[in-house]
Amino acid sequence: NAGVTQTPKFRVLKTGQSMTLLCAQDMNHEYMYWYRQDPGMGLRLIHYSVGEGTTAKGEVPDGYNVSRLKKQNFLLGLESAAPSQTSVYFCASSYRTSWETQYFGPGTRLLVL
C-alpha cells in the first residue's frame, strides 16, 4: 500500500495563478482532510470530507475549494493564489471516524510570490 500520497511535492506560483493539489489514499478511508502548517502555528484544518461527494469547511477555508468526486481522491484548489497561502499543505485520511488515527501524506510545499 502506498498509503497517502500528495502531488506535487513542491510548487512556486505567482500571485493570482491557480493550481490544484491532489491527495490520494489507497486504504479505503472514508474521511479525508486538508491542513496547512505555518511556522509557529499548529496544523490548521482547511476543509475535510466525510465521504465521497461530501465536503465541509474547516478552520481556515477562505481562498480554497475542494472536491471529493472519488473516494480515494481529495483535491484542494487555489483559484487565485495569494502570498498568504505560502505554506506546507498536508493531506490526511482516517478510516471511519474523525477522532481515530489519521494517516498523513508527505506534504506539499507551496511558495506564492
Added chain:
Amino acid sequence: KNEVEQSPQNLTAQEGEFITINCSYSVGISALHWLQQHPGGGIVSLFMLSSGKKKHGRLIATINIQEKHSSLHITASHPRDSAVYICAAHEITGNQFYFGTGTSLTVIP
C-alpha cells in the same frame, strides 16, 4: 485562543535521558493524539488516548481527563528520537482536531 498548549517549545537532551513533553487542552475531547514530525517533514501518529496510559517501546503516553492534561514520555532517549512532537485534541462536539504548535526535541549523542 489556543485550545491546545504544549510545553516546552524546545528541548535538548543528552542521549539516555528521560524526557517529558506536556500538553494541556481546554476543550472537551473524544480523543487525544500524539504525533511525530520528522526533520524531513513527514508526520506519523504515535498514540491515540481517551483515558489512562499507553506504551509502545520506549514511548509512554498518559492522559488525565479531569485535569485536561496529557504527557508524552520517552525513556532512554536516542538521537533518532530527535523530531517535533505534536499534541492534537479531537473536540467531542465535531469533526475537528486542535493541534499544539509542537515541541522540538533534539537528543545529543
